[in-house]
Amino acid sequence: MSMDLLNIARTGVLASQSQLAVTSNNITNANTEGYHRQVAHQSSLDTQRMGNSYFGAGTYISDVKRIYNEYASRELRIGQTAMSQAQATDIKMSEMDQLFSQIGKSIPQGLSDLFAGLNSLADLPDDLGIRGSVLGNADQIASALNQMQSHLDGQMSQTNDQIAAITDRINEISTELGHINQELMKSQGQDMGLLDQQDALIKELSEYGQVNVIPLESGAKSIMLGGSVMLVSGQVSMQMSTTTGDPYPGELRIQTSSGAQNLVVDPSKMGGSLGALFQFRDETLIPAQLEVNQLALGVADAFNQAQQDGFDLYGEVGENIFVDINDPSMANGRVGAYGNNTGNAALRVNIDDVGALTGSSYELSFTAPSTYELKDNVSGAVTPLTLVGSELQGGDGFTLHIDSGALASGDRFEIRPTSGAASGIAVEMTDAKKLAAAGPTISADAANSGNTDVKMVSIDDRNAANFPVTGSELTFEINTTTNTFEVFDANGTSLGAPAAYTPPNISAYGFTFEVESTAGATDRFTFDLSFAPGDNSNAVAMAGLSDSKIMNNGTSTLSDVYEQTKLSIGGKAKAAQVALGSAEAVYTQAYNRVQSESGVNLDEEAANLMRFQQAYQASARIMTTANEIFNTLFSSVR
Structure with a gap:
């Protein structure tokens, strides 16, 4: 016993x-x-x-x-994914908010200074000092837009680096999980230390993306990332990598690879901090860039057009202050061709009407034999385009030109009409005397159809016979159906039989003007091209651009374009803060539940x-x- x-x-x-x-x-x-x-x-x-x-x-x-409670752990992973996504979004939106509200304040200040300078020029149109100051103000706003684009490019580079760093860490975790699975298979999932290591890695992985865990009978776990990417299958680890963007190489994509097979990952299904970075880039950063570029186009075009409406101190039609909006330096990146296109078409975007631009990006698709469709990536609206010669017409303020090659059925292009403008805008005028403060008088007849407009192109010879001045005005009767014109003096007497012209320009009596027509009609315009050094009418008109709703189809001023973008960024930043608070509360609740059972x-x-x-x-x-x-x-x- x-x-x-x-x-x-x-x-x-x-x-x-x-x-x-x-x-x-x-x-x-x-x-x-x-x-x-x-x-x-x-x-x-x-x-x-x-x-x-x-x-x-x-x-x-x-x-x-x-x-271990699998349900509680899954809820914790979901909470971790949501919180990490909210944290990444909050950080990026906070950076953008500071960029637009702090660094970017030089843009509205630059516009304000330019308009203030033009008001001063209107008071003293012959003052060379004020003229030089106006050119300096123009250079200031161009530099502010250049600087803003540089900072936005920096945000793009930083975001790409973060995406690459997270991808590298995901690969490290994938390799570690594969090794742990291999060891767990030996113990049939009984090694509790390895199980803790496995769960810790899976939890970290859930910071970067949505994680699905599939337990195996062998004791190992297969891991899916983003709902569609098999990252770990038993002891086999897949690898992720970054690759150049399509159609814009500078906008990184991620792909997963196993052996020789590569699969591009859809970032919209990723979640976590990785999904947040892609969402920030595609839904906030790129649209903000396009809207800043839209402003740059508006500034350059508005003042260049205003110059053409006036006379400089030499008595000539005003020249461009800024680089032309369709100059190659202003048009960089407007068209991106997708990598799987089979055609060899080279496309170019020409801006026809800055006021009609929306700041959106578009997708152009071609289906043989002759269907061209333009889809607005923001609204989803699809617009059919018409091929006239080598031009695709019907875009919102722009025309697509097929410079060479041909499109094949199924070819797609991403069109960003405003791209490149903020980095390319620059002052090209160097002589302050060429600021067009004076203005001609061009009067449309009250009975005109409204389908025709005219614009000064150049003063060729002020000493030409019958050159129109006050008291000796000339009236042009223009038939845009037959492309002919007849000229009458101030007394209504015809100066000759109707003459033919080659659209769009008419040159006669010492000057040249452009005819813009939307439909055939016979319309009359009276010209008084008198020039006086003290004339300030065009300077007043340019100063008035500050309050003119010339953007977004007549709904916004130049300043409004920037302010609307800034307010949108600020609203998103505030929403990100609120979302972060909610996500942290959900995570804390899930964490406490796990700790109450497993802690x-x-x-x-x-x-x-x-x-x-x-x-x-x-x-x-x-x-x-x-x-x-x-x-x-x-x-x-x-």
């Missing part, structure tokens, strides 16, 4: 020792990130029959389990430590008692 008692005591000591070891391990790992509490399950040994009775034979540790409670473990210590001491006391009984028995038979 004493031998059985000794054996029972031995099992109790061993069981209590194991319980103490597990409890001690829990206590020492209480602050270890990703550690899951362990519990030793104690069971009775099979009873032994002695005579007609059954007696217990002791105890043993039947299992040591890791406290270490030091008070509980301290109580267990005392309980198992007492059990150990009691079992040891039984061993002492058994030993005494055994010795007594031996003594009695000596």
